[in-house]
Amino acid sequence: MNAQIIGQMAVSGALMGLVYALIAYGFQLTYATSKSINFGQGELVMVSAFFSLTLTNLGLPYWLMIPGGLLFGAVLGLVVERAGVRLALEQKSEGWILLSIIIGLFFFSAAENIWGRDDRPFPTPISADPIHVLGVDVTRLELSVAVGVLAIMGAIELFKRRTLLGKAFEAVSADRDAAELMGISATRTVMLSYGLSGAVAALAGILVSPITTVGPTMASALILKAFSVAVVAGLDSGFGVVLIGMFLGALESLASFYLGSGWREAPGLVLLILALAVRPTGVFGKATIRKV
Template identity: 85%
Template sequence: MPFSIYAQMAVSGALMGLVYALIAYGFQLTYATSKSINFGQGELVMVSAFFSLTLIDHGLPYWLVVPLGLLFGAALGLVVERAGVRLALEQRSEGWILLTIILGLLFFSFAENVWGRDDRPFPTPIPTDPIHVLGVDVTALELSVAVGVLAVMVLIELFKRETLLGKAFEAVSADRDAGELMGISARRTIMLSYALSGTVAALAGILVAPITTVGPTMASALVLKAFSVAVVAGLESGFGVVIVGMFLGALESLASFTIGSGWREAPGLVLLILALAVRPTGVFGKAAIRKV
């Protein structure tokens, strides 16, 4: 079989893997400041996609729908922080695990009752005609996913490193107690991290919806793979999630093509098991040294 076919499958899978990386990046943003994760992140992806589709159905142009969808995602992230995370963190408990799952189920039920259970197409002005590049065919839609994912991650990293608010984010990430002693509000910083995580989830929904369609279960598989990417890469490495996400996407595509579609999910599970068994801190993570 020609090598070009394998190259085509690997490139297409790697571009899809960037969506896993983007959702995994949302996990990293909240973990950095609060050591908590929103286990309802997939529902934020789905509800934001439905909201954006509703705006399109009401006649709003695509260029306006995208920023409004991102703002909606940020608002959902703040809801999760206030309703499911804040009190648990203040009480130093792990209750946020169950609360974020419950909020995710509520968002899922809300979507089913408002928009229905059927999958719906997501219109986009981005053309889907293939472009021949270096021996493989890619579409402008697939390239838009890559550009969108990398652009938002670069912007957030620049924000964290070049602005005072971003430096507060990094300070709380490094040492929450020391940051508070320096006058930094840990609560507001955690709120910011959840708002950014919601924004990232909304962008993932808008980018992937034209490819997968919009439905209540559209993100159920995506978020599991994204969590695998976050754990394998390490919950503190933005660069790592991009590499691992692309690798997982390419591996899934090749496994589905060569072995069968029934084995498509196997690579992510194998990677997660190996990462937890061999390097629990992640491939790009750093072991934390604690004084006792």
């Protein structure tokens, strides 16, 4: 087999894997502050993509549609936090698991009733013509995925490390009770994390939709892979989800090429099973010691 073809498949898959990494990063944001994750994150990706497509169809320029879509995603994240997470956390129960799934199903049903069940193309001004880079052909559309993912993850990490509000985020992540004793509102910080997670989901939808089209079922195709990336990398390593996401994307592409498209989902499931069986904290996760 030509090494150039293998390299081409691996690079294209790795760039797609960055979308999985971005959605997994949304899991990390909420887990850091509340030890909860939104199991309806895939539906946030899908609904935000449909909303962004609607803005485009109404004539809004592409570069203005992006902040509009991000704001809408952030609002959806806040809705999930208020309706499905806050009360469960206050009662110290695990009810947020079921509630986030139910809200995700509601978003799915709403999307089918508002936009229909058919997949739709997502127009973009970014060219899909390939350019030759280091021996492989990469489209500007694929490069825009890499730029978008790394840009928003870098911006959020910079926000967390350089701003006062971001310091509060880090404080609640380290020790919620101690942060509240210092006058930091844990509730507002959790709201912030869910808002950022929703914005991240919206950007993932905007980036991947020109490649895969927009449809109600796109959530199910993305969420399991993103969850696999989050678990394998660990729920506290932003750098880790990028590496594991790219690795899984490349592995999927090669598995599809060698074994057939029906095996495309297998690598993610295998990695998830191995991670849960061998290292539940993730490759880049840190083991925690609980005092009893």
